[in-house]
Structures are given as C-alpha cells and as structure tokens.
Amino acid sequence: MIDINWKPDKNSSVTLYKQIVNYIIREISTGNFVIGTKLPSQRKLSEMLGVNRSTVVEALDELKSRGFVEGKGGGGTRIINNTWSLLSSTSKLNWENYIDGSIHKPNLRTIQMVNKLEYEKDIIRLGTGEPGPELFPQDMMSKILNKYSNKIKSLGYLEAKGLLELRKILSQYLKNYGINVSPASILIVSGALQALQLISLSLLPPGSRILMENPSYLKSIHIFQSLGMNLAGLKMDNEGIIPDEISKNSGKKVNTLLYTIPTFHNPTGIVMTENRRMEILNTCESYRIPIIEDDVYRELWMDELPPMPLKTKDKNGNVLYLGSISKSLAPGFRIGWVVGPEHVIDRLSDIKMQTDYGSSSISQLILAEWISSGFYTEHLEKLRIQLKHRRDKTLEILSENFKDIALWNIPKGGFYIWLKLKCNISMNKLFLEAIKEKILINPGNIYDFSNNQHLRISYSYVSNSDMEVGLKKLSYIIRDLIKQEDSC
Structure with a gap:
C-alpha cells in the first residue's frame, strides 16, 4: 500500500x-x-x-x-x-x-452523478423533475398513434420555424393564456432547454449579465456561463422576485437579461403574484431589460388557476415566452416552443437550422394531433388530479417523518416541495450517504449561488409507496448526520 x-x-x-x-x-x-x-x-x-x-x-x-x-x-x-x-x-x-480546452463547461459533479445514477436499478429518485411512468397516458397515446400512423407520408425536414400546422395550433392554444401571436412568431424547439441555448448563441455577446431568481434551475446548468456570461441571483419573497433586486443588478455597461420561472418556480414552487408580475414588467421595461419567461409548469396547477403569464401583459415585445410538453406530457417528445417578436424568432430559427436542422418531425406531427384532438386537454385534467394526490401524500409523509428536522412549502402546482433542514449538515455527505441506501436526492446547493440546507423533493416521478420508503430512509440518514456532526 x-x-x-x-x-x-x-x-x-x-x-x-x-x-x-x-x-x-x-x-x-x-x-x-x-x-x-x-x-x-x-x-x-x-x-x-x-x-x-x-x-x-x-x-x-x-x-x-x-x-x-x-x-x-x-x-x-x-x-x-x-x-x-x-x-x-x-x-x-x-x-x-x-x-x-473546449468552450462548454462540464456539468456540476453532483448533477453528473444524478444523471448517471437515475438509471441504476432499484434506486428511488426523490428529486427527478419529470412525470413518472405511472402518469404516462398510454391509452391516449395508443389511440393517437393508431389513428395517425396511416397519415404519415413522409418524415423529411421541416421549415426552419417548425411544422406550420403545429404552430397554427399553438397560436390558437396560447390564446387561452391571453397570448395573441401569429404562427410566424413561434419557433418549435427541442424542449425549453434548447431555447435557452439558442438565445445564448443568438442574442447575447460574451460578458452579458443574466439575472435570475436565487435559487434557480438555471444555476444548475452551464449554458450561459460557457459562453462567457455572468449570472446574478436575485432575492425572492413569497410573491416572487423583489423588483429592487433588478434595479441593483441592471448593469448599465453590459447587456442584461432576466430569466424567470414565475409560475410554480423550480425549485421553490413559488407563484409570482399578479401585482408582482406587473412590477417586474415595468421595472424591466424602464431599464430596457428583455425577459425570458420559462412557463413550462403553468398547466400543472392544482388548487387554483395561476395568474396569467408575463407575456400576456407584454405590449412592447420585451418577453420571450418558453413553453414545453416535457413536464405536462412526456419529456421524450423533445418538443417546446419560443414565442417572441417575429424578427427575433427569425434569428433564433436561423441559428437552430445551423445546429440541428429542425426538431423531430414525427414528434411535431403527433403533438399537433394531441392538441387538436382534445386529448391533451383531457390528459391535463387527469394529470392535475394525480399530481394533487401525490403532493398531498408526500406532504403527509413529510409531516410524519420530518416535522422536527425540516420546514417546507405547500406548492399549489408544479412538481416540487422545497424542503429546508433545521440543522446544518454537510449536504455533500447527505447526498453520498443517501446513494448508499439507493436513494437519489437533489440537494439545494446545485440551484443556489451559495451552499444551503435545502432539498428539492419531487412528487411527480416516484410512486407513493416508493416516496414513503425513500423519505423514511432519508429522515433516518439526516438524523444520523445531525448526531455525528452535532449540528443542532
């Protein structure tokens, strides 16, 4: 040795x-x-x-x-x-x-491990942000595929902005949320993540400043940092981003952009209030700061309808609006959309053609059928009921096992419970100890600009039975670490 x-x-x-x-x-x-x-x-x-x-x-x-x-x-x-x-x-x-020597930075080590371990046998994924297998609408999908199979005559490349039929359908669908745009102002992308990549490549020079909630999902990926842009976290309260935070970080000599998830925020679950949305819009307009509104969780409300999107009140084309079916239907479709001023969409579509020559043709054709047939709306109604049941069960399990060691929010929609431990322990050690017990967690420090004592618990992926087993084991691990580290 x-x-x-x-x-x-x-x-x-x-x-x-x-x-x-x-x-x-x-x-x-x-x-x-x-x-x-x-x-x-x-x-x-x-x-x-x-x-x-x-x-x-x-x-x-x-x-x-x-x-x-x-x-x-x-x-x-x-x-x-x-x-x-x-x-x-x-x-x-x-x-x-x-x-x-490459441009793109590697993912955070913890996230690399999460991405790898998610596919290990028998591991309980307490933080996975996608609909679980039990929520997949198999019967509806079979009907659509059987109905549409004979209609597919070709699967060639589509035009730069995506399937026109789908963009027309989305143009009508988005009116439900007060967004009135033509198909020419919609770009089909391979999920909202690609939309962020295209924006970073197409609209922002190196040295730009990206403002976002702190914590934020965007902190967990290196899209903007890899191109030499700087991230700045903005403080939130229970109504969303505090407007004065934008003023403090506006940056007069650098291009600045605000990225926000105002509806069922990832990872905190916060819903930005109607009044706060107007404050954010007005503040950004006064500082000439464009906004990326990531609205992929909007349709997953449970208790009450959330406020209308920021884009609904956007009269000057300041907001780029992102939507997706990755959270509401199936991430494997790899289909999302960007809504914005037509000349901006033209620019994004040009760069998209240079990078992948268009999103999946068959996915776009099938999604068009999903929405136009009414199956998508029917699926969402059922999905909300299922998610509400899972959320309530998870809250019940937390009350039984975590009430003396943690605090948490009660989300009104989306996937996530933002859990805060009462005692300071090593989150890296917790992550590794949980893995030993075949439990995979998403520690809060991957979404934050500093270490914190949070966990993102997702009730969307695992079954209720696995959630109970996983959270009980996790509570034992946390208690052991508290004793070892004498942190309370």
Whole structure:
C-alpha cells in the first residue's frame, strides 16, 4: 500500500479530480508507483487527499478508462500499466487536451452523478423533475398513434420555424393564456432547454449579465456561463422576485437579461403574484431589460388557476415566452416552443437550422394531433388530479417523518416541495450517504449561488409507496448526520 502526502489545490482552475489523475500518472511515470501497487481504498484516498469520495471515484474511473489501473473500489484498485505508449506516445491522440480546452463547461459533479445514477436499478429518485411512468397516458397515446400512423407520408425536414400546422395550433392554444401571436412568431424547439441555448448563441455577446431568481434551475446548468456570461441571483419573497433586486443588478455597461420561472418556480414552487408580475414588467421595461419567461409548469396547477403569464401583459415585445410538453406530457417528445417578436424568432430559427436542422418531425406531427384532438386537454385534467394526490401524500409523509428536522412549502402546482433542514449538515455527505441506501436526492446547493440546507423533493416521478420508503430512509440518514456532526 502506498502513502500519499500530496493534496490537490482547491484554488486551481483545474478540477480536483483532474489534478488527482495527473498526479497519479506523474507518480507512475517517475517510477514512484510501480506496476502491481495497490492504491488505498476510496474512503482512505478521499481522507488523504482532502476531497469528497465522489471526486476520488471520478479520478479512478478515468485512470481505468485510460488503462493505468484496474479493479473495483474498497481497496481493490491496482496499477497495471506504466508503458511509454500510455504515458507519452506522440502517436496516440490526447483527447483530454481538447476536452479541457473546449468552450462548454462540464456539468456540476453532483448533477453528473444524478444523471448517471437515475438509471441504476432499484434506486428511488426523490428529486427527478419529470412525470413518472405511472402518469404516462398510454391509452391516449395508443389511440393517437393508431389513428395517425396511416397519415404519415413522409418524415423529411421541416421549415426552419417548425411544422406550420403545429404552430397554427399553438397560436390558437396560447390564446387561452391571453397570448395573441401569429404562427410566424413561434419557433418549435427541442424542449425549453434548447431555447435557452439558442438565445445564448443568438442574442447575447460574451460578458452579458443574466439575472435570475436565487435559487434557480438555471444555476444548475452551464449554458450561459460557457459562453462567457455572468449570472446574478436575485432575492425572492413569497410573491416572487423583489423588483429592487433588478434595479441593483441592471448593469448599465453590459447587456442584461432576466430569466424567470414565475409560475410554480423550480425549485421553490413559488407563484409570482399578479401585482408582482406587473412590477417586474415595468421595472424591466424602464431599464430596457428583455425577459425570458420559462412557463413550462403553468398547466400543472392544482388548487387554483395561476395568474396569467408575463407575456400576456407584454405590449412592447420585451418577453420571450418558453413553453414545453416535457413536464405536462412526456419529456421524450423533445418538443417546446419560443414565442417572441417575429424578427427575433427569425434569428433564433436561423441559428437552430445551423445546429440541428429542425426538431423531430414525427414528434411535431403527433403533438399537433394531441392538441387538436382534445386529448391533451383531457390528459391535463387527469394529470392535475394525480399530481394533487401525490403532493398531498408526500406532504403527509413529510409531516410524519420530518416535522422536527425540516420546514417546507405547500406548492399549489408544479412538481416540487422545497424542503429546508433545521440543522446544518454537510449536504455533500447527505447526498453520498443517501446513494448508499439507493436513494437519489437533489440537494439545494446545485440551484443556489451559495451552499444551503435545502432539498428539492419531487412528487411527480416516484410512486407513493416508493416516496414513503425513500423519505423514511432519508429522515433516518439526516438524523444520523445531525448526531455525528452535532449540528443542532
């Protein structure tokens, strides 16, 4: 067993796991670590190096993929190669140089782990933000597919803005929310996430400032940061963004844009009030700040209809409105839409054609049938009832298991309960300990500009029975950590 007296530099721009990989390769190349040397266990390595165990796992995975070590965790990893061809051959392309120098930043390590672990067998996904398999409208989908199968004569490329038939249908559908636009002002995209990518590529120069709620879903992805833009979190109260926060962060010398989820906010569930919406619109108009309104949760109301979208009151074309069926029907369709001034939509559609040459033709054709047939509205009515039942059951489970260790909101729609622990514990440790018990959580620090003691609990994905099992186990883990860390 080798002894390690080195630690990675946490202030370096090089990621921690990459520093560990480079260090071990360097020790192999100099002969300090010889073939057959057994590395310490993952737990011991994390202690020696002063990093999380997940960072060690990531480093060992890369060393295995590059042929330097083999074996499993728990102390069974050995060095198996120090050949010149592996270490320094100029005939072998070093992809790491290309990866490290690329424009797009890697996802947060915790989110990378979430994305990977979501597909592990028997894991209970307490934070997954999508409709669960039990909520999929299989009978309706079968009817639509059977009805439409003979109508599909071709699946060629569609025009830049998307299927005209679907855009006409959406133009009529959006009138339900007071949004009156022509099909020419609608762009079909591969989900709201692609809309954000297109906006970042098409409308904003490097150095722009993106304002958003704090916390915010946008903080958990690196779309804007990868293109050299700066994110600024705005404080909220129970009515939504505090307008003065926009004034403080307006930025006179840089392009500034506001991204907001005013209806059933992700992750807090807050619904921006009618009065606050008008304040936000007026403030942004006075500072000439465009708004991206992400409204993908609107149709998932339970107790009462939410206020109309910001876009409804937009008289000057300041709001780009995002919608999607990823939350309301099925994320696998990969269909969403952007509504905005026609010349802006023209610009976005041009960039979209350069990046993917159009969203799925068959998904657009089927969605057009879903909405025009009335099945979509019927599905939403049933879905709201199911989500309300799941929300109420989750709140009941929380009351039984968390009332002395946490506080939480009661959402009026959407997917999420924003749970705050009463005692300060290591959220990274909680995340890893939960994984050991086959429970996957979304810690609040991935949505925040600083560490916090929150969890995003989603009642949309797991069944009620799995939710009960998962939350009970999670409460035990939290209590154990509180005792270990003596944090109350």
